[in-house]
Structure formats: C-alpha cells, structure tokens
Amino acid sequence: MNDDNDKSLEKRSKETIEECIDDTAIILGGVVDKDGFDYRGINKTTGTKYDVNGYDVKGYDKGRYDVKGYDRYGYDKDGYDSSGHDLDGFDRNLIHKITRTPYNENGYDKYDYDKDGYDKYVRDRQGYGKDGFDRNLIHKITGTPYNENGYDKYVRDRQGYGKDGYDRYGVDKDGYNRDGYDVKGYDKNGYDKNGYDKNGYNLNGYDKGGYDKDRTYILDKKKLI
Numbered sequence: 001m002n003d004d005n006d007k008s009l010e011k012r013s014k015e016t017i018e019e020c021i022d023d024t025a026i027i028l029g030g031v032v033d034k035d036g037f038d039y040r041g042i043n044k045t046t047g048t049k050y051d052v053n054g055y056d057v058k059g060y061d062k063g064r065y066d067v068k069g070y071d072r073y074g075y076d077k078d079g080y081d082s083s084g085h086d087l088d089g090f091d092r093n094l095i096h097k098i099t100r101t102p103y104n105e106n107g108y109d110k111y112d113y114d115k116d117g118y119d120k121y122v123r124d125r126q127g128y129g130k131d132g133f134d135r136n137l138i139h140k141i142t143g144t145p146y147n148e149n150g151y152d153k154y155v156r157d158r159q160g161y162g163k164d165g166y167d168r169y170g171v172d173k174d175g176y177n178r179d180g181y182d183v184k185g186y187d188k189n190g191y192d193k194n195g196y197d198k199n200g201y202n203l204n205g206y207d208k209g210g211y212d213k214d215r216t217y218i219l220d221k222k223k224l225i
Contacts, residue, residue, distance in 0.1 A: 033057075086110075 036044050037057040043049070049056050059066045069076045079086045089097045090110040096102070102109050112119045122129045128140040133153040137145050145152050151163070160167045170177050180187045190197045200207045211217055 032038050032044050035057070036051060038044065041049055041057040043051045043057075045052055050062065053067075054061045055067060058072075060072065063077070064071050065077065068082075070082065074081045075087065078092075080092065083097070084091045085097045088110065089104060091097065094102050094110050096104045098105060103115065107114045108120065113125065117124045118130060123134070126140065127134045131153060132139050132141060132147055134140065137153050139145070139147045141148060146158065150157050154168070155162050156168065159173070161173060165172045166178060171183075174188075175182045176188065179193075181193065184198075185192045186198065191203065195202045196208065201213065205212045
C-alpha cells in the first residue's frame with residue numbers, strides 16, 4: 001500500500017518538475033524555430049524581432065516587405081504584384097490585365113478617366129464637366145457661374161429661370177406654376193381648378209349652389225326665359 005503511494009507521489013513530483021521545466025523554458029523564450037526565432041518572435045542571435053538579415057519571424061523587414069520585396073498583400077514598394085499589376089489591374093505601361101487596353105472593364109484608365117477624358121464624376125482633367133462647369137459651379141470659359149448663353153450649371157438664368165421659363169420651384173416670372181395656377185390656386189383668368197373665381201362664381205356667374213350674384217337660382221332663371 002505504501003509502495004503504491006510512494007509511486008503515485010513520485011509520478012506527481014516528476015510531472016510537477018516537467019511542468020516547471022516547461023514553464024521555465026517558456027519564460028526564457030522556449031525553443032527556437034529553424035530561423036532562430038522563439039515563440040515571442042525574438043531572434044536568438046540578435047535578441048530583437050529581426051534576424052541578422054533584417055527580417056522578422058514572418059519574413060518581413062521593417063518596411064513590411066519580404067525577401068522578394070512584397071508586402072503581406074503581395075505588392076511591392078511601387079504597388080505592383082508578382083505579375084506586374086497594381087491593385088486596380090494596371091501594369092507599369094498603364095495597360096489593364098483583363099481588357100489589354102488602357103481602360104478597365106468600366107471604361108476608365110489608371111487615373112479614372114474615360115476615353116473622352118472625363119472621370120466617373122463626369123469631370124475632365126482640369127476639373128470641368130461636359131457642361132463646362134467645375135465642382136464650384138464656375139464655367140471654364142466665362143469664369144463665372146454662367147455659361148456663354150447666360151445659364152448656370154442647372155440651366156437657370158441670372159434671375160433664376162430656366163429655358164422653359166420656370167424657376168427651381170416650377171414657378172414662372174408671373175407667379176404661375178406649370179399647371180397654370182398661382183400660389184393661391186387661381187389661373188391667369190382668375191379661376192381655380194374647379195372653375196370658380198375668388199368670390200366663388202364660375203365663368204357663367206354662378207356659385208357652387210347654382211346662384212348668381214343677385215342670388216337668383218339658375219333653374220328659376222330658366223323658367224323666366
């Protein structure tokens with residue numbers, strides 16, 4: 001019985017010693033890999049995160065490039081991968097790898113301009129759109145907010161009216177909207193959309209109840225006739 005206890009105690013003691021040895025190894029950095037780095041990424045020769053050639057445990061230098069000159073994403077210092085193309089698919093000669101032309105699948109070159117010289121915001125290399133206006137709404141020829149014909153970027157004149165005669169709110173110079181009514185709802189002849197004037201009478205002089213201004217009922221008038 002005592003022999004069994006002694007053996008059990010001896011086994012536990014041995015395991016404890018092994019654990020202590022392992023812990024000590026870990027504290028000291030543990031064993032190193034084939035390149036001389038421990039589990040912390042410290043090189044045993046230099047005592048730093050970089051080996052004698054200047055590379056860390058993952059094979060990258062201080063600039064984050066590997067021995068072949070590529071970063072973790074596979075691009076070199078100029079932004080090209082091992083096939084010679086950048087992130088957008090263009091090579092050093094500005095040719096796209098898929099289309100084999102200076103333009104990608106969407107029709108834009110390396111600098112995001114299409115064949116007509118406009119970017120995806122429809123601006124040329126000087127920043128002007130096809131309408132001649134830049135992002136500050138200044139026209140490239142006149143140098144003002146208005147083009148040669150006197151209209152701004154939104155095709156409104158200096159008074160704020162477009163070629164159709166209406167302003168940004170859809171109201172013309174006389175105050176009528178595209179349906180022909182003013183702000184109070186009356187047309188140029190003074191009638192609303194139901195055909196009544198501001199006093200409530202229609203073109204024939206009758207109100208909605210059928211009475212004229214003299215309060216004569218329309219049917220009574222017909223009887224007199």
